[in-house]
Amino acid sequence: MSDSRRTPDDDPDFTPPFCANRLCRFHLEAGPEWRWKRNGIYTRRSDGRQFQLFLCLACRRGFSTRAFCTDYWLRRRDLPAKIADLVSNGTGLRQAARCLKVSHATIGRHVARLGRHCMLFHLERTRDLVIEEAVVVDGFESFEYSQYFPFHLNLAAGQCSWFLYDFTDSPLRRKGRMTAEQKTQREALETELGRPDPRAVEKGMTDLLKSLCRHVPADGRLELASDQHQAYPRAVRQVRLEQKTRAEILHEVTSSKEARTFQNPLFAANLTDLLLRHSHANHRRETIAFSKRRMEAISRASIFQVWRNFVKRRRENGDEQTAAMYLGLVEAPLAWRKVLGQRRFPDRAGLEEWRWTYYRHRVSTQVFADRQRFHELERAF
Ligand SMILES: [Zn+2]
Structure with missing residues (x-):
């Protein structure tokens, strides 16, 4: 599709690639055996624009080119x-x-x-993307609702490309310096709502690493760089245990006290943190x-x-x-x-x-x- 025909309803030659009905057997895969036909024109009342209608001959549901546009309902x-x-x-x-x-x-x-x-x-x-560089993983700290509910976005960024491959989230327990009053408040909230799972970072990181491993060939290796967070080696062990492939995971740890310069192996993560906080x-x-x-x-x-x-x-x-x-x-x-x-x-x-x-x-x-x-x-x- 050329740029001027940027959406399916801008393209007069658009043919549906699959059935828009998610319950139809031709929704997930529609090979040459899928039969459909053009089924008239629909005129939008608000602006008089016309759209092609289709009929799926398998599920007998009708749909228009609009079903393939992101602004379908809007x-x-x-x-x-x-x-x-x-x-x-x-x-x-x-x-x-x-x-x-x-x-x-x-x-x-x-x-x-x-x-x-x-x-x-x-x-x-990124479906067919193969990771060919070291990946920096890091916890980006923020909070939801109030400072009593911090969480990590676990980020994975390419060391050379700075491409943000993936992220997961992990709720955390509030820590750091607190006044006596804040400690009482935290205790009251935890009594009422329970404490967040102490293994949440490990779980979030495990999901993240598994997702990264999908982009590494079966006999390849995933090179990881991170700070000394205690949960990360546990997540690496967990993924090594669960992975059915022979992909190797190498984990290099850098102290978070090291200068956050361009030369720092964790630069890609520091840069992503900065951009996310800034943007x-x-x-x-x-x-x-x-x-x-x-x-x-x-x-x-x-x-x-x-x-x-x-x-x-x-x-x-x-x-x-x-x-x-x-x-x-x-x-x-x-x-x-x-x-x-x-x-x-x-x-x-x-x-x-x-x-x-x-x-x-x-x-x-x-x-x-x-x-x-x-x-x-x-x-x-
Ligand atoms: Zn159908």
Whole structure:
């Protein structure tokens, strides 16, 4: 599809690659035996635009080209790209709402939707990627709701490419210096809500390493660099035990006291930390725009991942090269409208269990107990 025909409904020759109905047997794979036909034209009432309709001859469900567009359900179809741009450039959700003249709840829903799309987009674009460099893993610390609920985003960045390969999350217990009053408050909260799992970092890191190992040949090796966090070697051992492949994991540890310069083996992670804190308002120091829910921080991290790898150039003062171009995944930087060109379908993405948790917005924020916000998949499509 050329750039001027950036979405399926801009393309008069568009043919559906598979059935849009997720319950149809031709949704996951549609070979030559899949039969469908063109089934008339649908005129959108709001602007009189016309769209091709199709009928699947297997499940007898109809759908239009719109079913393959990211703005399928939307009235304000200009919003996703604008919101992605604003939140990637340090704007808080309420500020974005004021800029775009919508409610902040609308921005929240769009951020969740963008996060889901970005997760699927990134997975699809990196499906065949082979990791050929050392990977730096690190815990990026932030908090949800209040400083009593810190968490780590466990990040994995390429040592040379600075490509953010993947991330997971781990809730933490508040530590560090606290006043007597704060200690009492923490105790009260823990009595009411329970303590976070002390092995959460190990679990989050294990999921992250397993995901990285998918991109290493069976007899290859994954070179890891990290600080001295005690949970990391345990996660490495766990993955070595569970991996059915012969891929080797080498783990090099660098003291976090070493100067954070360009020469530091953990530079790629330090740079990602810095960019994430600088670009997303929810992670700024002393901010009032912090995430009220961890799930929201995860959605935003997915948006950040696509922005960092595919949209933003690697060096602010260098040429146009993005991290994805450095790895040979694409030939040019991608604009948000390109990233958002085509809708992605979760069932086709082969999501691991923890990633389904992200997709369905099932990461709960302890303090909200049974008042969580989950995302239910539409029954059909
Ligand atoms: Zn069908």
